[in-house]
Amino acid sequence: MQISKAQLKNRVQKNIKKGYIFNFISGINLTHGLWMIYLAYKGLSLIEIGLLESIFHITSFAMEIPTGSIADLFGRKVSRILGRAVSLVGLLLLIYSNNFSLFALSFIFSALSYNLESGAGEALIYDSLKYIGKENNFIKFSGISEALLQFASIISFLLGGFIGKSSYSTAFFISAGITLFTFSFSFSFTEPPIKKNEESGGMIKKFYYQIVNSFKFIFKEKAVGFLILLIQVFSSFSTCTFFYLQNYWKFSGKNEFEIGIFLSAASLIAGIISLFIPKIEKKIYGKRLLMLIVFSMTLCIWGIALFDFKLPFFIANTALESILFVSGSKYINNLIPSKYRATIISVGSMMFSFSMIAIFPIFGYIADVLSFFAAFISLAVTSSVLFLFFSLSKGKNKLNDC
Numbered sequence: 001m002q003i004s005k006a007q008l009k010n011r012v013q014k015n016i017k018k019g020y021i022f023n024f025i026s027g028i029n030l031t032h033g034l035w036m037i038y039l040a041y042k043g044l045s046l047i048e049i050g051l052l053e054s055i056f057h058i059t060s061f062a063m064e065i066p067t068g069s070i071a072d073l074f075g076r077k078v079s080r081i082l083g084r085a086v087s088l089v090g091l092l093l094l095i096y097s098n099n100f101s102l103f104a105l106s107f108i109f110s111a112l113s114y115n116l117e118s119g120a121g122e123a124l125i126y127d128s129l130k131y132i133g134k135e136n137n138f139i140k141f142s143g144i145s146e147a148l149l150q151f152a153s154i155i156s157f158l159l160g161g162f163i164g165k166s167s168y169s170t171a172f173f174i175s176a177g178i179t180l181f182t183f184s185f186s187f188s189f190t191e192p193p194i195k196k197n198e199e200s201g202g203m204i205k206k207f208y209y210q211i212v213n214s215f216k217f218i219f220k221e222k223a224v225g226f227l228i229l230l231i232q233v234f235s236s237f238s239t240c241t242f243f244y245l246q247n248y249w250k251f252s253g254k255n256e257f258e259i260g261i262f263l264s265a266a267s268l269i270a271g272i273i274s275l276f277i278p279k280i281e282k283k284i285y286g287k288r289l290l291m292l293i294v295f296s297m298t299l300c301i302w303g304i305a306l307f308d309f310k311l312p313f314f315i316a317n318t319a320l321e322s323i324l325f326v327s328g329s330k331y332i333n334n335l336i337p338s339k340y341r342a343t344i345i346s347v348g349s350m351m352f353s354f355s356m357i358a359i360f361p362i363f364g365y366i367a368d369v370l371s372f373f374a375a376f377i378s379l380a381v382t383s384s385v386l387f388l389f390f391s392l393s394k395g396k397n398k399l400n401d402c
Helices: 005-026 035-041 044-073 077-095 099-133 135-164 168-185 204-219 222-251 256-274 279-282 286-306 311-335 336-369 372-392 394-401
Strands: none
Touching: 005 099, 005 135, 005 168, 035 044, 035 168, 035 222, 044 077, 044 099, 044 204, 044 256, 044 286, 044 336, 077 099, 077 168, 099 135, 099 311, 099 336, 135 168, 135 256, 135 279, 135 311, 168 222, 204 222, 204 336, 222 256, 222 311, 256 311, 279 311, 286 311, 286 372, 311 336, 336 372
16 A cells, blocks of 8 residues: 555654664564573583584674675664574574584574674664754754663673573573564564665575675775774673673582673673763764773773673673664765665674684683683783784774764
């Protein structure tokens, strides 16, 4: 049935509120603070857990751009629906797996779900705002969404930790039910109209041109490439500390609920700060803000490495990563056209996967063979070297304060 432009605009506008609801509910994942401990409980070593994370990111690295192109060619809504369906399959596999091969298959499905959602969700909201003429509100949406995700994480960590003390499977089944709900909810979004590529030919040819033209744009716009590398590399450092600190605390005698409290404290502070990101970004913006954030994140990693009481540095690092992600997303989206948006955002996620493929198993190996202290020191040194690299990079001068 044909609808008027006014009706379409009204439906697209509703995507914004639906986006808040979707992000909050999908962020309630009781397995988030448990899966590494759960895998150790199943008998896997830190090296094997690191390999599983590498399998996740190798899959993500290989499939990120093709799945991003799915969102650009077939629609952001379609990609989101597929992502939720595949996520449910991966979660169920994780529940019923009892050997490394099945766990690996679970991680492959989880990576594909992440791929399908990573570029599509962000592009869906930005292009919805762009269609109704409010794209300048994207950083506000991102800040509120980040806060909602962090508050959802608080629920996840506390409830997951409490339930996980007595039954891992119960926590995982509740998460599966939430994933099923968000899958159903995904159908309620309205696809925002965008100008698409007009290359003729079969589907393979269209995929080819979509990917090639997206990379051409990145190489042409040096600021986009710089932003992608900076954000994803330092996000991978933050992710590594997030996951391995869980095992560090577990080996130090903390139980799942206590670890959940630690993770919740970080999410609470990050969530509160996320609400103020638009104001922070007005005071310090562009390359100055980004370089200040990554410098501070490097200091936090050194704090985690050198001090026995690691929680304050972990909390600060989590909050800083939120600012980096929200501000960086705004700058990237402002620079790229809608027809390449999901694909280019997926390139960023691909770089994150590439960084995690390298870092995660090496960290696990050093922690297993030497100690957590040696592993965190290695990460701090790497972060310091890369901060200097980005500080001297000519790419940051192309930002022009975004």
